[in-house]
Amino acid sequence: MQDRTLLIVNGPGLGELAENDQHGAATIEGLESECAACCLQHELELDFRQTDDVAEMAGWLAAGGADFAGVIINPAGCAQSEKTNLDDLGAAITRVTDSGKPVVEVHWANIFQEGAGEAQPLKVPGADLAFVCGLGPNGYQFAISAIATRLAG
Amino acid sequence: MRAIIINGPNLNLLGTREPEIYGTVTLEDVSKQCSELGKKKGIEVDFLQSNFEGQIVEWIQGAIDTTDALIINAAAYTHTSVAIHDALKSYHGLKIELHISNPHLRESFRHTSFVSPVVDAVVAGFGVEGYAHVIDLLPDLVQNASK
Numbered sequence: 001m002q003d004r005t006l007l008i009v010n011g012p013g014l015g016e017l018a019e020n021d022q023h024g025a026a027t028i029e030g031l032e033s034e035c036a037a038c039c040l041q042h043e044l045e046l047d048f049r050q051t052d053d054v055a056e057m058a059g060w061l062a063a064g065g066a067d068f069a070g071v072i073i074n075p076a077g078c079a080q081s082e083k084t085n086l087d088d089l090g091a092a093i094t095r096v097t098d099s100g101k102p103v104v105e106v107h108w109a110n111i112f113q114e115g116a117g118e119a120q121p122l123k124v125p126g127a128d129l130a131f132v133c134g135l136g137p138n139g140y141q142f143a144i145s146a147i148a149t150r151l152a153g
Numbered sequence: 154m155r156a157i158i159i160n161g162p163n164l165n166l167l168g169t170r171e172p173e174i175y176g177t178v179t180l181e182d183v184s185k186q187c188s189e190l191g192k193k194k195g196i197e198v199d200f201l202q203s204n205f206e207g208q209i210v211e212w213i214q215g216a217i218d219t220t221d222a223l224i225i226n227a228a229a230y231t232h233t234s235v236a237i238h239d240a241l242k243s244y245h246g247l248k249i250e251l252h253i254s255n256p257h258l259r260e261s262f263r264h265t266s267f268v269s270p271v272v273d274a275v276v277a278g279f280g281v282e283g284y285a286h287v288i289d290l291l292p293d294l295v296q297n298a299s300k
Contacts, residue, residue, distance in 0.1 A: 112269030121257040123264075131255050134274030138294055146279050146286045 006039055006144060007068040009057055010050040011076040031137055038141045042148035044069060054078045054089060061092035066099035070147035072140060074106045077119045090124040097128040102150055104143035110134030154195060155220040156291060158187060158251075158284065159212050160202035161228035167253075167281070174254055178281045190288045198288065206230055206237065213240040221295050222247040224287055231256070231266050238267040247298045249287060252277035273298060 015028050032048045039046040047068065051057055057078070065071050073093070078086070096103050111119040111133050121131060130146065132139040160180065163170060168179035184200040191198035199220075203209055209227065216223050223244055230237055231250070241248060248271070255278030256263035269275050274294075276283055287294075 110269070110272065110274060112266065112275065114270060121255075123257060125258050127258065128278070129255055129258060130278035131257065132274070132276050134249075134272070135276075135294060136297065138290065138297060139274075141293075142276070142286060142290055145289065146282070149282065149286070 002064075002067045003069055004043070005045040005047050005068050006070050006072065006147060007060070007065060008035055008046065008048045008072045008074075008140065009060055010048075010074045011057055011078045012052045012054065013076050014074060015050050015052065031140065034137055035140050035144065038144045042144060044144070044148060044151075054086070058088040058092045061089070061096060065092060065096040065103075066101055068101065069151055070102040070104070071096055072104045072106055072143045072147070073122075074108070074140075075119075075122055076107075077117065086122075090122065090127070093122070093124050093129060094127040098126075102130065102147050103127065104130040104132060104147065106139040106143050107133035108136055108139065154222070154292060154295060155197045155199070156191065156222040156224065156288070157199045157212065157216045157220045158201065158224045158226075159209055160200075160226050161209060161230045162204040164202050164226065164228050165204065176281060183281050183284050187284050187288055190285055194288060194292055196288065196291055206234055209234075210236050210240045213237070213244055216246070217244050220246055222249070222291055224249045224251050224284070225268060225272070226251045226253070227268055231268050232263055234267055238271055241268065241271045247291075247295050248272035248274075249294075250275045250277075251283055251287060253281055253283060254278055 028050055036046045093103050105122050107119055109116055132142050135142055164180055168177050180202055187198050187200050201212055227237055250268045250272045279286055
């Protein structure tokens with residue numbers, strides 16, 4: 001049942017997590033296992049996806065993002081991609097939050113630290129978008145727990 | 154485990170100022186919630202608020218070597234204070250920047266943070282519940298940070 005299912009969407013480059021690993025989830029599969037275990041603790045199901053195509057990511061959210069209990073999105077570096085695709089992603093996120101469903105943006109590393117690379121926070125002014133960065137895989141756990149608490153409240 | 158939570162200017166008005174953004178829960182409510190949750194998790198929590206930049210600097214300095222984690226919602230000083238930035242560089246426990254709303258969704262002058270580059274993690278936009286979420290996960294976060 002999708003109303004007890006979290007959608008987790010991982011963006012460009014995240015299929016190759018091993019280089020960035022400091023905390024334990026050495027692969028995207030490892031991260032998925034950790035997220036599934038965390039969801040289980042909160043009596044939630046998990047739909048875990050990854051794509052290097054920003055348009056596909058936007059499409060997933062636009063097509064049925066609002067049907068899920070909540071959405072966690074790690075856009076990775078896609079804030080540097082073509083403006084058109086970013087607008088589509090922003091619109092899709094806004095549609096999900098307008099429907100009352102929580103969306104949390106998660107970045108593995110603290111993207112604001114010097115030398116962290118080019119990732120930027122998503123700028124989606126009309127949305128109710130929460131944000132976590134710098135907690136490694138615990139960022140996903142944090143987001144799952146926060147969404148679960150909101151659902152329970 | 155000891156944690157210090159530092160809140161910046163105007164957060165003393167939480168629950169009364171712009172409730173459409175920040176809600177009706179007061180900072181006193183948040184402080185009590187953090188202390189109670191902290192007790193359950195084995196964390197001694199110091200929950201502080203000041204409208205004065207220098208006081209915040211002194212609290213950060215006082216937290217050096219006396220606490221395991223520092224959580225800071227510097228509010229407006231986030232976007233202006235090199236002094237707080239410099240003080241945070243001297244603190245070597247786990248540092249988390251926290252905001253009730255997501256500054257990146259608001260006015261452009263809130264998109265720059267002097268705090269973000271010198272902390273370990275940034276958490277924003279979870280409403281006042283963000284404080285409790287951080288406390289809830291803090292033992293794991295401190296343990297992982299020390300690895």
